[in-house]
């Protein structure tokens with residue numbers, strides 16, 4: 001296994017707030033329906049110590065979302081998480097949801113009763129963020145972010161008046177308006193059509209350039225992993241172990257010519273070989 005840390009481009013990450021996230025010897029077991037326990041994650045150790053886009057791939061049900069939640073200190077109700085091992089954020093053991101980490105999901109979770117502006121501004125209704133950011137500043141941040149995601153002219157609309165891609169832009173804006181050190185994305189573009197997904201990938205690259213942070217992005221899409229990632233981590237089938245972990249050095253945005261290059265094809269094959277090595281490999285997509 002080739003373990004490597006993201007090769008973030010200095011120009012892209014200038015001004016980024018750095019953060020270190022380490023998961024060490026993580027084991028996660030869940031109660032099994034038949035009694036006893038099922039081991040979902042088996043002694044996974046990973047460290048992230050600079051801004052960068054880190055892609056997490058693995059067979060369906062192998063434990064990607066479980067691991068992603070752990071990286072932000074989020075624990076499911078009623079289950080001890082992790083069963084053993086530790087999650088360290090900036091060197092401190094993480095005991096609960098971490099303030100510097102935000103998540104974006106496939107189901108964008110926009111409030112149907114609020115306008116686009118109020119959906120993006122929603123975190124500032126919460127005590128923590130109200131006390132951290134003065135009102136004039138958060139209003140400015142929301143306006144700037146709406147512009148950055150191309151929704152400045154839609155600020156007064158409701159989510160039902162937007163397309164799926166536009167709704168995902170709202171969710172992304174709501175996350176980035178907090179200037180998170182850690183951005184966790186769980187198949188955020190998985191439900192979008194191919195063209196919208198590519199638009200969202202380009203948008204993420206632009207947003208990352210303006211607000212670089214530590215991104216961990218779960219995907220089923222091998223092409224998406226190669227077009228976006230500074231680093232690609234492949235998990236094995238359940239119980240998940242790190243099956244591969246490598247750096248992609250090509251600068252973003254990556255061209256169609258690079259996508260067809262021997263380097264990209266070789267990396268694609270490397271990922272597919274790992275995923276195919278896992279019995280019950282589940283859903284994998286290649287969008288080349």
Ligand SMILES: Nc1ncnc2c1ncn2[C@@H]1O[C@H](COP(=O)(O)OP(=O)(O)OP(=O)(O)O)[C@@H](O)[C@H]1O
Pocket residue numbers: 030031040058059060061062063064065066067076077079
């Ligand atoms: N709170 C929970 N209690 C019991 N089992 C759980 C819990 N959360 C997840 N699991 C089980 O753990 C396994 C891994 O789930 P997880 O959602 O992390 O996988 P995943 O790789 O994200 O899957 P997918 O690719 O389908 O999104 C699954 O078998 C799931 O049923």
Ligand SMILES: [Mg+2]
Pocket residue numbers: 064065066186
């Ligand atoms: Mg999942």
